Amino acid sequence: MRLLVTGGAGYVGSVCARVLADRGHQITVIDNLTTGNREAVGADIEFIEGDVSAVAPAVLAGADFDGVLHFAAKSLVGESVTDPHQYWQGNVVESLALLDAMRATDTRRLVFSSTAATYGEPEQVPIVESAPTAPTNPYGASKLAIDHAITSYCAAYDFAATSLRYFNVAGAYGSVGENRVVETHLIPLVLQVALGHRDDIKIFGTDYPTADGTAVRDYIHVHDLAEAHALALEHSTPGRHDIYNLGSGAGFSVREVITTCREVTGLQIPAEEAPRRAGDPAVLIASSERAISELGWRPAKTDLSVIVSDAWDFTSKLGDRAHSAQR
Numbered sequence: 001m002r003l004l005v006t007g008g009a010g011y012v013g014s015v016c017a018r019v020l021a022d023r024g025h026q027i028t029v030i031d032n033l034t035t036g037n038r039e040a041v042g043a044d045i046e047f048i049e050g051d052v053s054a055v056a057p058a059v060l061a062g063a064d065f066d067g068v069l070h071f072a073a074k075s076l077v078g079e080s081v082t083d084p085h086q087y088w089q090g091n092v093v094e095s096l097a098l099l100d101a102m103r104a105t106d107t108r109r110l111v112f113s114s115t116a117a118t119y120g121e122p123e124q125v126p127i128v129e130s131a132p133t134a135p136t137n138p139y140g141a142s143k144l145a146i147d148h149a150i151t152s153y154c155a156a157y158d159f160a161a162t163s164l165r166y167f168n169v170a171g172a173y174g175s176v177g178e179n180r181v182v183e184t185h186l187i188p189l190v191l192q193v194a195l196g197h198r199d200d201i202k203i204f205g206t207d208y209p210t211a212d213g214t215a216v217r218d219y220i221h222v223h224d225l226a227e228a229h230a231l232a233l234e235h236s237t238p239g240r241h242d243i244y245n246l247g248s249g250a251g252f253s254v255r256e257v258i259t260t261c262r263e264v265t266g267l268q269i270p271a272e273e274a275p276r277r278a279g280d281p282a283v284l285i286a287s288s289e290r291a292i293s294e295l296g297w298r299p300a301k302t303d304l305s306v307i308v309s310d311a312w313d314f315t316s317k318l319g320d321r322a323h324s325a326q327r
């Protein structure tokens with residue numbers, strides 16, 4: 001298939017673009033490089049720099065695309081609370097421009113990068129797709145708004161769309177992994193402490209109603225996530241908007257993640273207790289049963305130590321490269 005990948009220089013987008021290119025698809029990436037890395041896009045992938053709203057209409061009009069995978073987004077919970085404008089503009093306005101460019105060019109197959117944050121504080125875990133959506137922060141709310149828009153575009157304009165609601169993505173795929181200038185995610189930050197690039201890891205909140213008082217998340221390997229995108233593309237049906245949760249089905253507390261990182265790296269990794277971060281739910285664990293039964297998804301790297309080990313492989317090499325670049 002000929003596929004447009006927005007945000008294909010970012011973490012999840014670049015891994016998905018790589019996996020799809022390796023499967024023989026012809027990929028064009030659009031990315032404005034605000035958080036993405038040009039080096040994460042392989043030489044065999046066409047790259048166009050710019051905002052989705054600025055470049056997607058012409059790109060889609062210029063060739064016959066079979067589908068779009070839409071990753072380009074702002075994705076930090078804390079930042080969405082302090083600067084919501086970026087989220088309504090970057091996620092909602094930009095995504096609507098993409099949907100309308102798709103409509104104008106009769107490109108109706110879409111896989112959208114949605115999020116567990118659309119559910120908010122869950123009433124029940126594991127979270128199923130029919131659970132109420134009540135986001136606790138503007139990030140989740142902006143993604144949910146687009147999910148609603150997509151549902152209506154499927155009904156009215158015959159789009160064939162799938163939203164994948166990711167839980168906590170981690171790990172790496174060969175030379176592509178998490179490499180942000182401003183890092184806020186737990187696993188890469190803990191590994192930066194292991195490398196000595198930070199003094200300690202702050203544990204945000206120790207008074208949650210969980211076994212050890214720290215927040216619990218469901219970590220999914222980025223390669224398993226990419227596989228789900230490939231399956232979703234094949235499965236998309238005109239007139240339908242399918243929504244799937246993607247996680248490993250197990251929850252790990254912040255303290256458990258830090259312990260696993262200590263075991264994998266063999267390093268001490270100092271940690272310090274800190275107040276809760278605004279907008280963070282206590283527990284997010286996915287039920288991925290629907291993706292398993294309907295898409296035939298078979299996550300292969302569900303063990304947290306495998307996820308951390310792949311992330312460590314990537315981060316430690318990156319650390320060496322960054323270090324030698326400074327010398």
Ligand code: UDP
Pocket residue numbers: 077168184185186187189201202203204205215216217254277280
């Ligand atoms: N977290 C933490 N210290 C950090 C970064 C994150 O304690 O330096 C916690 C955060 O509060 C959340 C969990 O780790 O409970 C996962 O956060 P992350 O930012 O990785 O992903 P999110 O769940 O926000 O998508």
